[in-house]
Amino acid sequence: MIFKFIKGLYFVLNIAIILALLILHFVIKDSTYEWSLIFYPFPLPVIIGIVVGLSIFLGKRRKYNLILAGILLLIWLAGSFRFTFAEPISEKDLEVVFWNTSREHHFEDAVAQYGSFPDVMVLAEASDTDFSxxxxxxxxxxxxxxxxxxxVFSKHPMTIVSDNISKYNTSVVHFETTGIHFYAVDVTGSKDVPRHWELDFVDEQIEFGDRTLVLGDFNLPYESLFFKEIKTHFNHWFSSKGNGFRETWPWGLPLLSLDHIWVSKDLDILDSKKINSLESDHEMIKTVIQR
Incomplete structure (x- = not known):
C-alpha cells in the first residue's frame, strides 16, 4: 500500500515538474528578471533530458514521458535544425564573421580558425592589445x-559612427563599410543585470533601416522575448541559410543560441555556417551577404 502511494506521489510530482518546465519554456520565458534566472538554464534539450530522466522510475507509465520527450524533440529539431543549400557566391559578395574568443585568442588566431581573411570580422573578448x-x-x-x-576588422574602408557603452557594460559599435551599416554588440553576461535593460539599450543604438547588420554575443537565446524588436526588422542568419543546429554555446553542444547575426530584410543571405572548434566555448559564426 505504501509502495503504491509513493509511486502515485512520484507520478504526480513528475507531472507537476514537467508542466512547470513547459509553461516556463513556452509561455513565461524571460518575461521578468526573476523568471529569466530559471528560463536560461533550462533550454529545451535540458527539459527533454529531464523528462527522460524522470521516466526511469515510472514503471509502466514511463511511456507517457517518452512519448512527450519524442514530441518535444521534434519541436526542438523543427526550431533548431536547418538544412539549406547555399546560393552562388561571387567575389563582390560580403563575408561577415563573428567570434567570441573567450579571452583566449587574438585576431590572427581568429583568421587561422576561419581559414582566410573575411570581408568583415568582429571579435568579442579578443586578447589583442596592440592594434598599431x-x-x-x-x-x-x-x-x-x-x-x-x-x-573590428574590415578589408574595405570603414567609418566608425559611434562606440557606446551602457551603464552595465553592454557595448555597441556602429560602423559603416561597403555601404552597409553594422552594429557590433557585446551584451553583458552578468546574472545580476536584467537582460531587458541591456536589450533596450541595444535597440536604442540601432537605426532599423535597410542595408544593416547587427551581430555579436547577445548572451540571450533565440527564444528570448527581448528579441521581439530585432526579429520584426531583421532575418536571422542561421534560420535563413544555415545547416545543422542553430545553437552556438557551449563547446559545440547545441544548448543555447547566444551568438547571432541579424540581417535587414532588403539584403539577401546567400550562405551561413558555424565554424566548429573547441578553441572557445562559443562557436565562430559566418554569413555571406549579396552586395
Whole structure:
C-alpha cells in the first residue's frame, strides 16, 4: 500500500515538474528578471533530458514521458535544425564573421580558425592589445578596437559612427563599410543585470533601416522575448541559410543560441555556417551577404 502511494506521489510530482518546465519554456520565458534566472538554464534539450530522466522510475507509465520527450524533440529539431543549400557566391559578395574568443585568442588566431581573411570580422573578448602592430602588419586592411572588448576588422574602408557603452557594460559599435551599416554588440553576461535593460539599450543604438547588420554575443537565446524588436526588422542568419543546429554555446553542444547575426530584410543571405572548434566555448559564426 505504501509502495503504491509513493509511486502515485512520484507520478504526480513528475507531472507537476514537467508542466512547470513547459509553461516556463513556452509561455513565461524571460518575461521578468526573476523568471529569466530559471528560463536560461533550462533550454529545451535540458527539459527533454529531464523528462527522460524522470521516466526511469515510472514503471509502466514511463511511456507517457517518452512519448512527450519524442514530441518535444521534434519541436526542438523543427526550431533548431536547418538544412539549406547555399546560393552562388561571387567575389563582390560580403563575408561577415563573428567570434567570441573567450579571452583566449587574438585576431590572427581568429583568421587561422576561419581559414582566410573575411570581408568583415568582429571579435568579442579578443586578447589583442596592440592594434598599431596589426595595422603595421596588414597596412592594406582596417582595424578598430572599441572602448571595451569588441574588435573590428574590415578589408574595405570603414567609418566608425559611434562606440557606446551602457551603464552595465553592454557595448555597441556602429560602423559603416561597403555601404552597409553594422552594429557590433557585446551584451553583458552578468546574472545580476536584467537582460531587458541591456536589450533596450541595444535597440536604442540601432537605426532599423535597410542595408544593416547587427551581430555579436547577445548572451540571450533565440527564444528570448527581448528579441521581439530585432526579429520584426531583421532575418536571422542561421534560420535563413544555415545547416545543422542553430545553437552556438557551449563547446559545440547545441544548448543555447547566444551568438547571432541579424540581417535587414532588403539584403539577401546567400550562405551561413558555424565554424566548429573547441578553441572557445562559443562557436565562430559566418554569413555571406549579396552586395
Amino acid at each position: 602592430r596589426l595595422q603595421a602588419l596588414y597596412p592594406q586592411y582596417y582595424f578598430y578596437k572599441s572602448k571595451r572588448e569588441l574588435s
